[in-house]
Amino acid sequence: MPLFLTWNLKGAMPRSVRDQLEREMESLDRQPAKIGESPRDRALRHGKLMFAKADEYLDRTDQGPLHLQDAAAAKIVEHAILFGAAERYKLFAWCIMANHVHVLLTPIWELAKVTQGLKGFTAREVNRLQDEVGRTLWMDESYDHWARDEEELLRIIVYIENNPVKAGLCEKPEDWPSSSARFRRRWHRGRMVMPDWVNQCGLAEPT
16 A cells, blocks of 8 residues: 655754644644544544645745755655665655655555665765764654555645645646656656666666
8 A cells, every 4th residue: 555755854844833733733623523524534634634734834934954955965865765666665756845755655665664764864865965964854753644545646646746836846747856747758647666667767876
């Protein structure tokens, strides 16, 4: 089952914003459930609403760390994501923004090993690039949501790849330089990345 993951840079979400989101979540939880809605579906709906609000903040803020605005840093993250495709996870989409990263994948390895490997490697390499060895690059927490069916998987792919457009950074998803969207002419939504295709494109170099 594909998993939608989002990692934020450390400090990208200030305490005041997190407190506001918590208050809004508490307000939602006090509202009566919709007719016929199960507790699980209600929790999922609330989680998605709060995620969308948090993501909107990250998209529009020019405050806090924006380390991944650096094209070389974004390339390190993209290469790391692609390097694990097929062996460690099935990869369906990704997008690297200035202060957060979206990935849609199905883990083959244990999920904790996948995320620790990706975040640990990219932290070391980005910090080395930016002469910030020892800096805590990523927040410990991450957002994750399992896609329940193919329809939801396709919706998540569109959401991920449209993120730069929603943020006003480009006109079309395929214009963004650090996203799976730029390969969609030869790679259909819903299909996983294949290692031979990645190698032919020269995207994933051994790490």
